[in-house]
Amino acid sequence: xxxxxxxxxxxxxxxxxxxxxxLLENAERFGERPALREKDLGIWRETSWRRYxxxxxxxxxxxxxxxxxxxxxxxxxxxxxxxxxxxxLAAQSAGAASVGIYQDxxxxxxxxxxxxxxxxxxxxxxxxxxxxxxxxxxxxxxxAHVIYSDPRGLRRYRHEKLLSFEEVEKRGREAxxxxxxxxxxxxxxxxxxxxAMICYTSGxxxxxxxAMLTFANLLNMAMSLHAVDxxxxxxxxxxxxxxxxxxxxxxxxxxxxxxGFTINFPEEPETALHDIREIGPHVMFAPPRIWEGLNSxxxxxxxxxxxxxRFLFERLMPIGYKVADLRLAKGRVPAFWRLLWLCANWLLYxxxxxxxxxxxxxxxxxxxxxxxxxxxxxxxxxxxxxxQIYGQTEISGISCIHRDQRIRFxxxxxxxxxxxxxxxxxxxxxxxxxxxxxxYYKNDEATRxxxxxxxxxxxxxxxxxxxxLVVIDRLKDVLRLADGTQFSPQFIENRxxxxxxxxxxxxxxxxxPYLVSxxxxxxxxVGKWAxxxxxSYTTYTDLSxxxxxxxxxxxxIDRVNHTLPxxxxxxxxxxLYKELDADDEELTRTRKVRRSFVEDRYQGIISALYGxxxxxxxxxxxxxxxxxxxxxxxxxxxxxxGLA
Amino acid sequence: xxxPLLDIAGLVLRFGGVTxxxxxxxxxxxxxxxxxxxxxGAGKTSLLNCISxxxxxxKGRIVFDGKDVTRxxxxxxxxxxIARTFQNIALFRGMTVLDNLLIGRHVHQKTxxxxxxxxxxxxxxxxxxxxERVEEIIDFLEIQPYRKQVVHTMAYGLQKRVELGRALxxxxxxxxxxxxxxxxxxxxKEDMARYILDINEERGTTVLMIEHDMGVVMDLSHRVVVxxxxxxxxxxxxxxxxGNAEVQAAYLGGHAA
Numbered sequence: 088x089x090x091x092x093x094x095x096x097x098x099x100x101x102x103x104x105x106x107x108x109x110l111l112e113n114a115e116r117f118g119e120r121p122a123l124r125e126k127d128l129g130i131w132r133e134t135s136w137r138r139y140x141x142x143x144x145x146x147x148x149x150x151x152x153x154x155x156x157x158x159x160x161x162x163x164x165x166x167x168x169x170x171x172x173x174x175x176l177a178a179q180s181a182g183a184a185s186v187g188i189y190q191d192x193x194x195x196x197x198x199x200x201x202x203x204x205x206x207x208x209x210x211x212x213x214x215x216x217x218x219x220x221x222x223x224x225x226x227x228x229x230x231a232h233v234i235y236s237d238p239r240g241l242r243r244y245r246h247e248k249l250l251s252f253e254e255v256e257k258r259g260r261e262a263x264x265x266x267x268x269x270x271x272x273x274x275x276x277x278x279x280x281x282x283a284m285i286c287y288t289s290g291x292x293x294x295x296x297x298a299m300l301t302f303a304n305l306l307n308m309a310m311s312l313h314a315v316d317x318x319x320x321x322x323x324x325x326x327x328x329x330x331x332x333x334x335x336x337x338x339x340x341x342x343x344x345x346x347g348f349t350i351n352f353p354e355e356p357e358t359a360l361h362d363i364r365e366i367g368p369h370v371m372f373a374p375p376r377i378w379e380g381l382n383s384x385x386x387x388x389x390x391x392x393x394x395x396x397r398f399l400f401e402r403l404m405p406i407g408y409k410v411a412d413l414r415l416a417k418g419r420v421p422a423f424w425r426l427l428w429l430c431a432n433w434l435l436y437x438x439x440x441x442x443x444x445x446x447x448x449x450x451x452x453x454x455x456x457x458x459x460x461x462x463x464x465x466x467x468x469x470x471x472x473x474x475q476i477y478g479q480t481e482i483s484g485i486s487c488i489h490r491d492q493r494i495r496f497x498x499x500x501x502x503x504x505x506x507x508x509x510x511x512x513x514x515x516x517x518x519x520x521x522x523x524x525x526x527y528y529k530n531d532e533a534t535r536x537x538x539x540x541x542x543x544x545x546x547x548x549x550x551x552x553x554x555x556l557v558v559i560d561r562l563k564d565v566l567r568l569a570d571g572t573q574f575s576p577q578f579i580e581n582r583x584x585x586x587x588x589x590x591x592x593x594x595x596x597x598x599x600p601y602l603v604s605x606x607x608x609x610x611x612x613v614g615k616w617a618x619x620x621x622x623s624y625t626t627y628t629d630l631s632x633x634x635x636x637x638x639x640x641x642x643x644i645d646r647v648n649h650t651l652p653x654x655x656x657x658x659x660x661x662x663l664y665k666e667l668d669a670d671d672e673e674l675t676r677t678r679k680v681r682r683s684f685v686e687d688r689y690q691g692i693i694s695a696l697y698g699x700x701x702x703x704x705x706x707x708x709x710x711x712x713x714x715x716x717x718x719x720x721x722x723x724x725x726x727x728x729g730l731a
Numbered sequence: 732x733x734x735p736l737l738d739i740a741g742l743v744l745r746f747g748g749v750t751x752x753x754x755x756x757x758x759x760x761x762x763x764x765x766x767x768x769x770x771x772g773a774g775k776t777s778l779l780n781c782i783s784x785x786x787x788x789x790k791g792r793i794v795f796d797g798k799d800v801t802r803x804x805x806x807x808x809x810x811x812x813i814a815r816t817f818q819n820i821a822l823f824r825g826m827t828v829l830d831n832l833l834i835g836r837h838v839h840q841k842t843x844x845x846x847x848x849x850x851x852x853x854x855x856x857x858x859x860x861x862x863e864r865v866e867e868i869i870d871f872l873e874i875q876p877y878r879k880q881v882v883h884t885m886a887y888g889l890q891k892r893v894e895l896g897r898a899l900x901x902x903x904x905x906x907x908x909x910x911x912x913x914x915x916x917x918x919x920k921e922d923m924a925r926y927i928l929d930i931n932e933e934r935g936t937t938v939l940m941i942e943h944d945m946g947v948v949m950d951l952s953h954r955v956v957v958x959x960x961x962x963x964x965x966x967x968x969x970x971x972x973x974g975n976a977e978v979q980a981a982y983l984g985g986h987a988a
Contacts, residue, residue, distance in 0.1 A: 128866035
């Protein structure tokens with residue numbers, strides 16, 4: 088490593104325009120400061136910036152010795168671990184691009200992406216992922232090497248294309264010993280305009296499309312965001328969302344390298360929330376479901392706690408709500424309320440934030456979908472200034488974010504510096520910035536329809552309000568009832584989902600006389616409620632068929648109906664007998680509803696909702712993850728809303 | 732053929748007038764993954780109890796790793812490398828997963844009571860080393876999310892996993908499993924089967940298990956011993972045993988010819 092470091096001063100003069108160059112610079116500047124931390128065998132183990140650089144160097148030279156070409160592709164699949172980002176940076180150091188694959192993708196999705204991106208190398212985390220890939224190796228003729236990082240269960244595997252992460256690193260060390268300047272030269276050849284990664288978007292329809300992003304795109308976005316939502320070198324960040332997702336790439340790779348803060352990898356995906364508490368991150372970026380999850384954890388635990396604690400919670404939260412409302416509406420809070428808030432903070436918010444791991448949080452952001460105002464207010468009340476961000480993979484992740492002084496819950500904030508946002512005649516949100524992608528890999532047609540004169544077509548319908556962007560829905564999802572009334576199903580669904588009892592909701596009404604909804608209850612919270620109400624139940628199917636549960640959900644829907652225009656209220660609903668599931672292809676991997684698929688699948692139920700029936704007999708089979716099937720027979724009740 | 736790790740010859744166990752085991756002999760090769768099957772009351776658990784030292788047989792010999800252990804107590808055998816799990820989970824219910832596993836390491840602690848009671852010094856070093864071993868087992872069995880959870884609050888399938896973990900904490904060379912899959916659902920069974928295979932293949936531990944699920948037995952085990960009314964009626968590869976007329980009779984409730 089010393090040799091590489093000696094070569095580094097020459098690099099300092101060069102622009103810091105690629106990830107590998109930033110890594111080398113950080114390795115030299117920060118040396119033994121932690122770059123990565125991973126919880127392993129119960130202990131947080133650090134990788135210093137120097138060691139990070141060394142591991143990337145070894146793996147990169149190892150890949151080259153195995154025949155990785157400049158402009159080649161390396162596909163990476165697995166949970167968030169140091170090896171994931173090391174493999175990515177190693178590929179980029181060699182002039183190749185990385186392609187992340189969601190670790191819970193189905194076999195067809197994995198095969199499609201690996202084949203479509205022309206990857207010669209696949210870096211897979213463990214036996215589970217290796218099994219997936221070796222099982223389809225005949226359909227993947229371009230793949231020459233499958234590299235695994237966790238040897239557990241793989242010792243007895245013999246396959247000519249299979250080798251371990253360590254073997255590649257060992258090859259790299261040998262190559263480095265022979266030519267100590269090789270790595271630095273490779274890195275030096277990189278340019279900001281080089282392709283850094285292809286991000287496949289889990290489209291709601293059709294095959295995934297691979298957005299090509301350059302270092303310049305990604306670093307531009309990272310620095311523009313930094314300008315309005317600053318990060319510090321001493322910050323801690325927990326990387327627990329899929330690294331195949333642009334949002335995680337933006338934080339754990341682009342921003343981390345540009346600023347130099349520490350990335351922490353949880354022990355297992357299941358322990359992420361616990362690990363967040365141990366780390367106490369300063370910066371946290373998460374989709375709404377994580378924030379909603381934290382919120383509902385608190386709500387559920389409060390139901391179970393001692394009367395004193397519940398009393399404190401119920402008395403002190405209103406102070407926080409009041410202060411949050413004052414600050415958001417007027418921008419300033421009278422001294423009296425500030426004092427009250429400080430007391431409440433000491434008694435309640437501080438311990439609560441400690442429990443959630445939010446004590447140190449300076450920048451909390453949510454993105455990917457709308458977050459309920461109740462959840463927003465909850466965090467603001469505690470002093471966590473949660474902000475909304477908006478963007479697409481195609482613009483390197485982010486185009487808009489709330490500014491500290493101007494947070495409105497229903498907007499997604501203002502464009503980040505260097506970004507222009509406008510609304511097309513059709514009402515579509517268009518954006519333009521140096522972070523806009525090169526185009527879709529091997530799909531010029533899609534590129535042409537998405538990118539015109541530098542303007543990125545988001546496919547979202549929206550409008551501007553005092554310089555802040557409001558997103559209504561996907562343009563193609565703004566629908567009309569038979570009488571022509573416009574409505575946005577997703578908008579209503581999100582309102583419904585703001586109720587803690589509702590896990591998923593699908594609103595239907597295109598070319599129909601009125602709106603109906605399929606609702607999936609949240610088993611955890613409704614179950615808890617049922618326990619408290621002394622309603623016994625066995626399974627999800629059973630719970631969702633209880634008349635009292637129907638009553639409960641009717642109240643929730645009623646509340647939403649009050650906020651909707653008269654012509655577009657929900658008239659009837661059923662509670663589905665199962666949760667919508669990504670494994671049944673009802674949700675995308677990022678848990679968005681695949682509307683047309685769901686409408687097709689539950690066609691029988693939907694047509695009954697437009698009839699006079701009060702009961703729908705259901706007899707269906709569901710498929711478990713392991714391929715087994717089970718038969719469900721149930722009678723779904725149709726509930727008609729009492730509309731005034 | 733290498734010398735067997737466990738060699739049982741002419742084992743007889745009686746409770747008063749009841750003969751639980753009569754003249755049972757078989758051996759387990761090092762590195763094997765073998766199963767004992769048989770109808771209930773056949774003497775399977777009694778046999779396991781004899782091997783682990785809970786029961787003393789009236790006749791016969793149990794040789795473990797070339798040493799006659801027939802007269803040794805359970806604790807001595809544990810130190811020699813025999814560990815077991817129980818049909819009904821036998822954990823310290825009020826303690827955490829971590830503590831249960833650390834107790835499994837206790838037999839290997841060398842620090843004396845006094846030195847161990849002091850915070851610094853030899854005891855601390857040993858504690859750190861033991862914790863590391865336990866963490867490896869937690870990682871191996873993928874129970875990280877439950878490290879600090881009290882055992883009786885955990886799901887049954889997980890408790891079984893913890894019990895297996897405690898047996899592993901003893902660093903056994905021979906692992907005796909008494910119905911590791913009992914009461915589990917299909918998914919939990921599959922997980923458990925994978926752990927047992929990994930224990931055998933990756934850690935190289937010899938495994939002898941009692942199991943009722945024939946699918947599991949036929950899939951996993953190298954050899955199967957069949958007991959019926961305290962007698963060994965078959966001993967061989969799974970497919971041979973399956974075809975054995977006497978075994979089929981025993982399982983169908985008929986009388987052995």
